[in-house]
Amino acid sequence: MSWITDTLTSTIGRKVLMALTGLFLILFLAVHLAGNLQLLMNDGGEAFNKYAYNMGHNPLIRVVSIGNFVFILLHIVVSILLTRRNKAARPVGYKESAGASNSTWASRNMGVLGTIILIFLVVHLKGFWFEFKFGAVPTVDYDGVSFKNVYLIVQEAYKELWYALFYVVSMGFLAFHLSHGFASAFQTLGLNHKKYSPIISGLGKGFAILVPLLFALIPVIIYIKSLG
Amino acid sequence: MKLDSKIPEGPLAEKWTKHKFNQKLVNPANKRKYDIIIVGTGLAGASAAASLAELGYNVKAFCFQDSPRRAHSIAAQGGINAAKNYRNDGDSVYRLFYDTIKGGDYRAREANVYRLAEVSVNIIDQCVAQGVPFAREYGGLLDNRSFGGAQVSRTFYARGQTGQQLLLGAYSALSRQVSTGKVKLYTRSEMLDVVIVDGKARGIVTRNLITGKIESHSAHAVVLASGGYGNVFFLSTNAMGSNVTAAWRAHKKGALFANPCYTQIHPTCIPVSGDHQSKLTLMSESLRNDGRVWVPATKEMAEKLRKGEIKANDIAEADRDYYLERRYPSFGNLVPRDVASRNAKYVCDEGRGVNETGEAVFLDFRDAIKRDSEDVIRARYGNLFDMYQQITGENPYKVPMKIYPAVHYTMGGLWVDYNLMTNVPGLYATGESNFSDHGANRLGASALMQGLADGYFVLPYTIGDYLAGVPATKVETTAPEFQEAEKAVKERINTLLNIKGSKTVDHFHKRLGKIMWDYCGMARTAEGLTKAKAMIKELREEFWKDVKVVGTNEELNMSLEKANRVADFLELGELMVDDALNRNESCGGHFREEYQTPEGEALRDDDNFAYVAAWQYTGDNQPEVLHKEPLAFENVKLTQRSYK
Amino acid sequence: MNLTLNVWRQKNTQDKGGFKSYQVSDVSADMSFLEMMDVLNEKLEVQGEDPIHFDHDCREGICGMCSMYINGKPHGPQQTTTCQLHMRSFKDGETITIEPWRAAAFPVVKDLVVDRSAFDRIIQSGGYVSVNTGGTPDANEIPIPKKIADEAFESAECIGCGACVAACKNASAMLFVSAKVSQLALLPQGQVERKERAEKMVAQMDAEGFGSCTNTGACEAECPKGISLTNIARLNREYLSAKLTSENV
Structure with missing residues (x-):
């Protein structure tokens, strides 16, 4: 096992873990967004509720979702290990540092951004995932089959202005995290090429803007609709 | 004292091969019983340290910098010569030998120079094998360029950073031996004395520059690869730390110092901008391949230029004097360094200098850019142009560069025989610290060649011959010779720290530099030199009465480091003047105004001065004793150098 | 031009160290940054004070020895080595903060000198x-x-x-x-x-x-x-x- 632990505990190995888990989470975000956009369909929540049911019952999805939690955890644990190492690498800091002149704010604050996203994640999971799974969720019938009406819970939640706002702001932080993380993951995996790096970088920027924006649109639209 | 150069018998081309065969060998199992000290980790030192460790000797390598990779070889820009004849342009070992002898104005040993040319081809092979990224052509083979003083293209290069790449190659070889434990590295350590036991060099005394600790190191042989002494001029293209101390202490312990007056003034440096100037920056003379050197045709126009009334680009073609092309039609801008430098001085002395101080000439790329495009010129010299712009704030793609000669290299150094051993048994000198291969003037791209030739291919053979005759028993550093040397070093440091005078070390260094530049620089006269000798003596006395060195020995103390070095420069300066006074002729980098041809070229006196002047130290403030090693030329005919 | 320098001073590796402020006057724009430091050090030495120690050698941007962290950037505002930085990059009256490289793997030896x-x-x-x-x-x-x-x-x-x-x-x-x-x-x-x-x-x-x-x-x-x-x-x-x-x- 020694070469494996050697590799995974080296600075590069740990960064590779960050990159791989990060890329998985990016994929997850895309899938999650596709599902969530169904909240905006004018069908009283039928599509979304059915989708939520499938998510909870398809064995493959369930395996993947466990993997997802593991990767989130790994992403967090490794980042803590790296941050501690990086802090130790510079015990005495600079009095003056002109970081803005040589790097982006997001790239220098991935840990802070990640922590904020973690707080969001806790609130988010508590508010929805936990409620769906263990809460008392009203049901709704489609063609005689009974489904949990998770759509209703979402609608109710986003009627609260502060809750909707919390989501919007959190997506802003996610955008910054992605703005660095997306391309950075490729660099860490060694995927840097004259031809492809500009494309990856462009994709990353697009992804970092579009995905959080669409996520944020959902509470905004629901809130506005709720105002009637 | 009879100087025995130990030049092997036989025809020139066979001397080295025969000599190698005649060397005694140390058997592989015994090599590990021998310790070798190497002072300096530049090209000569690092290559020797690596090669000797590979052979099995225990090597201790010393440098005053924080890492061996910082040695000043790193700053060499233009390239390294080798007689590969890859260009099919008529080059050969003999031609490189001939060019070097002629370029040195017939003041070098034929046998040494031939050997240098002979092993030059191996150097390139060695460096390429190490992964040195030389410039290449599209076919994947090595590229060459031409360089001053030669009519063939034999210079291998790595953009404008050849010295860096070669040094990093040698440094990597050295690092490999450090990792095997065969080389022990002592960084931030300065050699302050050589220790002689029973007439043989058996060790050195160093100062740990961080703790101030004076340490003794014992070995079976000591190699000095400590570079040149150009910083005696204060302003030079040498690194700030380059110094003569190691060589000078060896000199004071009996090693002869040869041809100290041979200094090379490099023609293409950035001119002095003010009193604050701490060093001069050289730009590779490869620039002269494409740049054209000129000044205004008239004094009046130059005056207007200095006052800023007109700009260089305003001056019409007819009003420009491309003086090198005019005077030397066949070599043009590619005349050897000494010729180019002296001519720059002449035109500036005529009042045709082009900057505020009147000490600068133009190096113009206008025509080359017109011919080849800006991109081509950028690919060739981009980093040099950037550096020039960084320092001067002017864009050399748009306005001509201003250049002026500056002290760059010292051909003189410790006297060594064919085996690179000084007259002190077991004490070797390699690279710029010895005097051997460049005569009175070094050709461009030959310093790197000599440093690596000595370290990779000469010393590893010759040192074995000596060690084979030395018993493997070690001398303990508790021996009285070491104790005495340590005591003397400590005393000197205490003296320096306790003078507590009123003037800084730099103050004295600058004054010494000015004396040297004014009287022992590009052009010298008996009158000036006599004056300089008295001035240096006086300055030296003042130094020992009035220098101020702050701090203590037991700490990192850069004032103390400088004081130790400048104290030695103050003695060396006088010897340089003595040597220049003694040499009543002009040759290469030594130009005595009294001795010139009607056209103003150096006029040698081969009947009386075809010898190596090796000086022996006889005591503080005592005149040094001159020993002459006659130079025999059996293969080349001595002619007046002509680059017309 | 006249400048205020805020320089990290530290006697040795064990010393805690701290900033000290110096005034330099009549700085020429053509000076290199290190020459400006030379002038200050010359002054300090005449006054009997320990000069500010900093690493430097070739002063032509190739040996890699110089290493000052100037105004929050390694080698200062230009993308060059400290030795190639010239005073024309600064304005009259400016305050310049000079620190050593900071890294656990590069312990400070003295003032601005670190062990690399x-x-x-x-x-x-x-x-x-x-x-x-x-x-x-x-x-x-x-x-x-x-x-x-x-x-x-x-x-x-x-x-x-x-x-x-x-x-x-x-x-x-x-x-x-x-x-x-x-x-x-x-x-x-x-x-x-x-x-x-x-x-x-x-x-x-x-x-x-x-x-x-x-x-x-x-x-x-x-x-x-x-x-x-x-x-x-x-x-x-x-x-x-x-x-x-x-x-x-």
Whole structure:
């Protein structure tokens, strides 16, 4: 096992873990967004509720979702290990540092951004995932089959202005995290090429803007609709 | 004292091969019983340290910098010569030998120079094998360029950073031996004395520059690869730390110092901008391949230029004097360094200098850019142009560069025989610290060649011959010779720290530099030199009465480091003047105004001065004793150098 | 021009150290930054004060010895070495803060002088081609495409000054290590030891206590020789493939 632990505990190995888990989470975000956009369909929540049911019952999805939690955890644990190492690498800091002149704010604050996203994640999971799974969720019938009406819970939640706002702001932080993380993951995996790096970088920027924006649109639209 | 150069018998081309065969060998199992000290980790030192460790000797390598990779070889820009004849342009070992002898104005040993040319081809092979990224052509083979003083293209290069790449190659070889434990590295350590036991060099005394600790190191042989002494001029293209101390202490312990007056003034440096100037920056003379050197045709126009009334680009073609092309039609801008430098001085002395101080000439790329495009010129010299712009704030793609000669290299150094051993048994000198291969003037791209030739291919053979005759028993550093040397070093440091005078070390260094530049620089006269000798003596006395060195020995103390070095420069300066006074002729980098041809070229006196002047130290403030090693030329005919 | 300098002073490695303020006057725009420091030091010495210690040697931007962190940036506002920085980059009346490189692997020796021997040890761990002197093939027997040779040269330009470490928020040495690994990975001469080299040099880099790479790009932006981030990607690649395929378990 020694070469494996050697590799995974080296600075590069740990960064590779960050990159791989990060890329998985990016994929997850895309899938999650596709599902969530169904909240905006004018069908009283039928599509979304059915989708939520499938998510909870398809064995493959369930395996993947466990993997997802593991990767989130790994992403967090490794980042803590790296941050501690990086802090130790510079015990005495600079009095003056002109970081803005040589790097982006997001790239220098991935840990802070990640922590904020973690707080969001806790609130988010508590508010929805936990409620769906263990809460008392009203049901709704489609063609005689009974489904949990998770759509209703979402609608109710986003009627609260502060809750909707919390989501919007959190997506802003996610955008910054992605703005660095997306391309950075490729660099860490060694995927840097004259031809492809500009494309990856462009994709990353697009992804970092579009995905959080669409996520944020959902509470905004629901809130506005709720105002009637 | 009879100087025995130990030049092997036989025809020139066979001397080295025969000599190698005649060397005694140390058997592989015994090599590990021998310790070798190497002072300096530049090209000569690092290559020797690596090669000797590979052979099995225990090597201790010393440098005053924080890492061996910082040695000043790193700053060499233009390239390294080798007689590969890859260009099919008529080059050969003999031609490189001939060019070097002629370029040195017939003041070098034929046998040494031939050997240098002979092993030059191996150097390139060695460096390429190490992964040195030389410039290449599209076919994947090595590229060459031409360089001053030669009519063939034999210079291998790595953009404008050849010295860096070669040094990093040698440094990597050295690092490999450090990792095997065969080389022990002592960084931030300065050699302050050589220790002689029973007439043989058996060790050195160093100062740990961080703790101030004076340490003794014992070995079976000591190699000095400590570079040149150009910083005696204060302003030079040498690194700030380059110094003569190691060589000078060896000199004071009996090693002869040869041809100290041979200094090379490099023609293409950035001119002095003010009193604050701490060093001069050289730009590779490869620039002269494409740049054209000129000044205004008239004094009046130059005056207007200095006052800023007109700009260089305003001056019409007819009003420009491309003086090198005019005077030397066949070599043009590619005349050897000494010729180019002296001519720059002449035109500036005529009042045709082009900057505020009147000490600068133009190096113009206008025509080359017109011919080849800006991109081509950028690919060739981009980093040099950037550096020039960084320092001067002017864009050399748009306005001509201003250049002026500056002290760059010292051909003189410790006297060594064919085996690179000084007259002190077991004490070797390699690279710029010895005097051997460049005569009175070094050709461009030959310093790197000599440093690596000595370290990779000469010393590893010759040192074995000596060690084979030395018993493997070690001398303990508790021996009285070491104790005495340590005591003397400590005393000197205490003296320096306790003078507590009123003037800084730099103050004295600058004054010494000015004396040297004014009287022992590009052009010298008996009158000036006599004056300089008295001035240096006086300055030296003042130094020992009035220098101020702050701090203590037991700490990192850069004032103390400088004081130790400048104290030695103050003695060396006088010897340089003595040597220049003694040499009543002009040759290469030594130009005595009294001795010139009607056209103003150096006029040698081969009947009386075809010898190596090796000086022996006889005591503080005592005149040094001159020993002459006659130079025999059996293969080349001595002619007046002509680059017309 | 007149300037105020805020300089880190520290007697030795053990000393805690702190900032001290100095006034310098009549600074010429043509001076290099180090010459400005020379003038100040000359003044301090005349007054009997310990001059500010800083590393410097060639003063032409190639030895890599100079190492000042000026106004929050390694080597100051220009992308050059400190020795090539000139006072025309500053304004009259400015306050300039000067600090040493900060990294656990680069302990302060005195004032602005730090110990960068960690870099040497990294090279010693594998930054070479194992050839002995002599017996090498003719140089032109190893043709190398010009593009590859040029790329290797660009990696080999590194001067080992440590600005990358100083600039990096994690004090990571990845740019330095990757430049050497890249140079030799690109060239045919480096192939034999390619895997071992990447493994050993990264292990030594980690052992020296440098941080990890967050890909902020600060190192590339501050590198006086413009060493590119593509080297770091290559190092990641080299290291991973070495770890996955080498025979070292």
